[in-house]
Amino acid sequence: MTAKLTHLNEAGEARMVDVSAKARTAREAVAEGFVVMAPETLDLCLSGQATKGDVFATARIAGIFAAKKTHELIPLCHPLLLSKVEVDVAPEPALPGLRVTARAKVLGETGVEMEALTAVSVACLTIYDMLKAADRAMRIESVQLLLKTGGKSGDYHRER
Template sequence: MTSLTHLSSQGEAAMVDVSAKAETDRTAIAEGHVVMLPETLELALSGNAKKGDVMAAARIAGIMAAKKTHELIPLCHPLLLTKVSVDIEPDATLPGFRVTALAKVKGQTGVEMEALTAVSIACLTLYDMLKAVDRFMRIEGIGLLEKQGGKSGSWKRNAE
């Protein structure tokens, strides 16, 4: 196990100094899903949800959240993101929505937190827009799928 990078030698929280790191292309992909009643999924897909197009709102919320990650998560570096995408797919087997976010940057630090933040906020937005009809929804499975770039190279979650 490696040591925590956000702690000083005295155990104090500290932002990591990335100034000596090489600038590289970095990518991260995260996922999560919202489980709901089948009727709730049908309502969302019909376009008749009281609050409007739930997938469009969640997609925009996720992209906006990725851009503000450094304001939400202590000690995260502000990044000049070159791409953020949020894909939301209905899945009748859940039933609910599967959310995937991709974040890219050319920089000195990774974009895992930006991808994870995008997924989290997109899922929360889906929940918010549908909670009036389904209080039993659950947000599950938020995690990093893969990352590329930087000194540590590529990483991919093994199929579970």
């Protein structure tokens, strides 16, 4: 079964979807991504001695700010009155690196998947920027949607 792309009109031209007839419902999305780095870079990050400052706090703030600006970055996204954005950055010594998780919530007519994914992406980019002087070989990997709830299309949970 092929899903119909809602952002294209009958002529195949890009358009913003009209959500005015949709019911306002509670919607939530969770996304994650990883920044893989050298063990020494992770140690530097965890020590709080990165030359640009607190990597964790800066990445969290950047991710929250990015979620709020998603409609300015992604051309066909609706501006949303977000009720919550939470960004968590946690060490993953087995990578080695950091896991970034973002949760976005809204009471509205359209979902918040793009806001959660944008928050994760920008938080990961911020981590790279703050640590690049120590490790230019870092990689941003596996930015993905983990969970989506609410709306007509129902819930989605990524299988692990």
